[in-house]
Amino acid sequence: xxxxxxLARQVMARFEGLYGRYSRxxxxxxxxxxxLWGAGVLVLAHNRHGYLPWVVxxxxxxxxxxxxxxxxxxxxxxxAMRYAQxxxxxxxxxMYQGTLFFLIPFYAYSATFFSPNTLFVAFLLALAIFSCxxxxxxxxxxxxxxxxxxxxxxxxxxxxxxxxxxxxKTRLHIGTYLAAALxxxxxxxxxxxxxxxxxxxxxxxxxxMLLAALVAARAARPLVPPVPxxxxxxxxxxxxxxxxxxxxxxWSTVIPAxxxxxxxxxxxxxxxxxxxxxxxxxxxxxRAGVVVRxxxxxxxxxxxxxxxxxxxxxxxxxxxxxxxxxxxxxxxVEVWTAEGHLIGRTAARIE
Numbered sequence: 001x002x003x004x005x006x007l008a009r010q011v012m013a014r015f016e017g018l019y020g021r022y023s024r025x026x027x028x029x030x031x032x033x034x035x036l037w038g039a040g041v042l043v044l045a046h047n048r049h050g051y052l053p054w055v056v057x058x059x060x061x062x063x064x065x066x067x068x069x070x071x072x073x074x075x076x077x078x079x080a081m082r083y084a085q086x087x088x089x090x091x092x093x094x095m096y097q098g099t100l101f102f103l104i105p106f107y108a109y110s111a112t113f114f115s116p117n118t119l120f121v122a123f124l125l126a127l128a129i130f131s132c133x134x135x136x137x138x139x140x141x142x143x144x145x146x147x148x149x150x151x152x153x154x155x156x157x158x159x160x161x162x163x164x165x166x167x168x169k170t171r172l173h174i175g176t177y178l179a180a181a182l183x184x185x186x187x188x189x190x191x192x193x194x195x196x197x198x199x200x201x202x203x204x205x206x207x208x209m210l211l212a213a214l215v216a217a218r219a220a221r222p223l224v225p226p227v228p229x230x231x232x233x234x235x236x237x238x239x240x241x242x243x244x245x246x247x248x249x250x251w252s253t254v255i256p257a258x259x260x261x262x263x264x265x266x267x268x269x270x271x272x273x274x275x276x277x278x279x280x281x282x283x284x285x286x287r288a289g290v291v292v293r294x295x296x297x298x299x300x301x302x303x304x305x306x307x308x309x310x311x312x313x314x315x316x317x318x319x320x321x322x323x324x325x326x327x328x329x330x331x332x333v334e335v336w337t338a339e340g341h342l343i344g345r346t347a348a349r350i351e
Contacts, residue, residue, distance in 0.1 A: 049166060049228065049274045055102055056163050059156060062095040067189055093131060093138065096155055100128035103158050110225035112345050117225045124158060127151070149187045153213075156183040162227045169277055172226050173339040180217035184209050221340050229279065231344020232270045232306065234333050240266040240310060255331070255350045260315060265350075268310045269335045271343060273302035280338035283311045288329040292317040297338045309335070318350070 065088050104124050111118045131137055131151075140147045157179045164175035188197060188206050196202050235250040238259050249259065250268070267283055278301050285293040295311035318331070331350060335343040 049106075051102065052159075052163055052166060055099055056159055058095055059099055059159055062092055063152075063156075063186055063190070066092060089138065089142070093134065093141070096131045096151065097128060099155055099159055100124055100131060103162060104128060106162060106227050107158070107225045110227045110230040110343075112225075112231070112342050115342055115345065116223050117342055120220075120223050120225060127154065145191070149191055152190065153183045153187050156186060161224065165277055166228050166275060169275065171278055171280075171339070172229070172337060172341055173221065176217045176221060176224065177214055180213040181210055184213040222342065224341070226337060226341035226343050228274050229277070229302070229337075229341075229343055230272050231335050231346075232272045234270075234335075234344075234346040234348075235268045236348060237266045237268065238262060238264070240268065240312070251348070252346075253348050255348055257350050260350075263315045265313045265315060265318070266310060267313065267333055268308055269333070269344070270306060270308050271302070271335065272306045274305070275302075277302040281309050281343070282336050282338060283309060284334045284336060285311070285313050286332040286334070287318050299338075 104121065107121050107124060111121050141151070142148075160179035160182055161176055164170045164178050165172055168175075170178065188209070192202055192206075197206065233252070235252060236255050237250045238261065239249075255265070267285060269281075269283060271281070273279075278299075280297050280299045282297045283293075283295040284291055293311065293313045295309075298309055300307065300309075330347045332345065332347050334345045337343065
């Protein structure tokens with residue numbers, strides 16, 4: 001038995017020596033592999049909404065194992081426990097990477113490019129790429145608890161903000177509030193031992209953090225894409241038959257003025273939804289930067305696979321909005337939720 005223990009110590013010493021010599025090379029190659037794996041997740045996540053519950057489940061499992069190893073095993077010091085903590089730390093990084101790369105396509109689909117909500121997509125992409133650079137990311141994750149907790153809150157918020165509307169069919173803004181509150185609430189046990197959470201000072205701090213998360217969720221609403229909704233197309237027509245699936249004659253980017261004999265322009269927006277989802281939609285039409293028409297707010301239960309909303313704009317209003325410098329300026333159509341999420345935008349011109 002003593003001989004086996006001695007052999008095991010020699011093997012471990014040899015392994016640690018090799019690891020110390022080649023660890024930087026190993027983690028550099030692993031970072032490259034992680035980026036390639038993340039790119040594969042981006043491809044596999046294409047329109048696969050059904051995987052989201054599994055992603056959230058694995059995120060919850062990561063949270064539980066992290067909580068266990070930071071609390072229940074904090075007093076245990078052994079080589080086996082050290083390697084177990086290393087393994088959990090590695091799984092945590094992999095879970096962060098997989099979650100972020102899985103979410104990016106859905107947020108990108110729902111984002112309106114060249115609008116503020118593309119910043120959130122760019123932010124998620126930056127987090128995903130940084131999580132693949134193992135050495136600095138692992139250093140920050142281990143050394144700075146504030147960084148680890150902030151990263152956990154951001155990833156959890158991004159996942160739950162998509163999860164609640166898709167699975168529980170909550171309104172988008174309600175899902176955002178729930179995601180922010182639950183992400184911060186889940187981070188509190190990681191930040192404080194159970195006994196400290198019951199202290200008045202820590203409890204007051206926790207309440208302040210939850211309120212701050214809700215305020216931040218409200219302020220950041222224009223920056224967050226309206227997942228799972230996305231604008232698929234906008235069509236224009238001179239006449240509209242509500243019983244027909246689409247107008248008889250429609251245009252997308254160029255509208256012939258000679259066809260608008262009734263002096264009206266109908267705007268029909270098609271919005272994709274993977275599930276039935278209660279939402280409120282309004283259409284805003286702009287000309288030369290001026291809102292010439294803002295439709296009434298339509299409250300509806302989005303049908304699975306999508307729905308249509310429409311509005312009609314008198315041509316006289318478009319003429320009034322044209323400036324002398326831009327008499328034929330583009331016609332910009334924006335589709336919003338009543339709570340302030342930009343679903344999509346398109347531009348056309350009348351010739």
